[in-house]
Amino acid sequence: QSVLTQPPSASGTPGQRVTLSCSGSSSNIGGNTVNWYQQLPGTAPKLLIYTNNQRPSGVPDRFSGSKSGTSASLAISGLQSEDEADYYCAAWDDSLNGVVFGGGTKLTVL
Amino acid sequence: QVQLVQSGGDVKKPGASVKVSCKASGYTFANYGVSWVRQAPGQGLEWVGWISPFRGNTNYAQKVQGRVAMTTDTSTSTAYMELWSLRSDDTAVYYCARVKGIVVESNDYWGQGTLVTVSS
Numbered sequence: 001q002s003v004l005t006q007p008p009s010a011s012g013t014p015g016q017r018v019t020l021s022c023s024g025s026s027s028n029i030g031g032n033t034v035n036w037y038q039q040l041p042g043t044a045p046k047l048l049i050y051t052n053n054q055r056p057s058g059v060p061d062r063f064s065g066s067k068s069g070t071s072a073s074l075a076i077s078g079l080q081s082e083d084e085a086d087y088y089c090a091a092w093d094d095s096l097n098g099v100v101f102g103g104g105t106k107l108t109v110l
Numbered sequence: 111q112v113q114l115v116q117s118g119g120d121v122k123k124p125g126a127s128v129k130v131s132c133k134a135s136g137y138t139f140a141n142y143g144v145s146w147v148r149q150a151p152g153q154g155l156e157w158v159g160w161i162s163p164f165r166g167n168t169n170y171a172q173k174v175q176g177r178v179a180m181t182t183d184t185s186t187s188t189a190y191m192e193l194w195s196l197r198s199d200d201t202a203v204y205y206c207a208r209v210k211g212i213v214v215e216s217n218d219y220w221g222q223g224t225l226v227t228v229s230s
Binding site for chain 1: 145147154155156157159160169170171172205207210213214215216217218220221222223
């Protein structure tokens with residue numbers, strides 16, 4: 001059971017906009033920043049969004065992050081087939097004094 | 111370019127220990143923390159801990175506290191993670207990753223992963 005809650009699966013068609021959610025509590029998302037990772041099959045995770053809504057260089061602006069209260073969202077616009085991957089949210093947890101991840105959302109591009 | 115290259119996979123018996131290395135290049139090793147994250151087969155990501163090469167201070171996940179030690183060798187730009195009293199549920203791919211800035215949960219470069227299998 002992950003500390004951060006993500007829906008196990010999501011799907012969309014090419015060109016569509018999809019939003020992935022991540023729910024936490026006051027000890028993690030509510031009081032700290034959120035990061036998002038993309039993991040393609042068989043590869044290491046890749047940092048997609050840091051500090052709630054910042055994109056590392058090289059990440060397309062189709063990806064955007066937001067946070068409100070104890071929840072966060074990752075939006076992907078103009079969905080492409082190569083976006084099919086697992087997406088994880090992560091945040092620092094003050095109660096656990098460590099990093100917590102969501103269980104991940106498997107995104108399928110139909 | 112920034113690269114993190116990890117040691118090869120290993121098979122260990124329950125109760126044994128394992129030490130995974132992570133050699134960094136392309137940046138000033140001492141200036142960035144190193145996180146360790148693991149992923150059991152078919153499962154999600156789990157944070158194991160992190161270390162600051164500059165100060166040597168560490169922070170470990172409660173689940174592995176007391177069974178893990180993270181160290182660094184700044185002369186070779188290498189980070190190490192040692193886990194002992196291995197159990198079957200320690201079977202996972204272990205990743206090292208560079209900490210972006212001062213935010214431990216932001217990891218911008220990752221190693222290729224090291225599969226540690228614990229089996230009798």
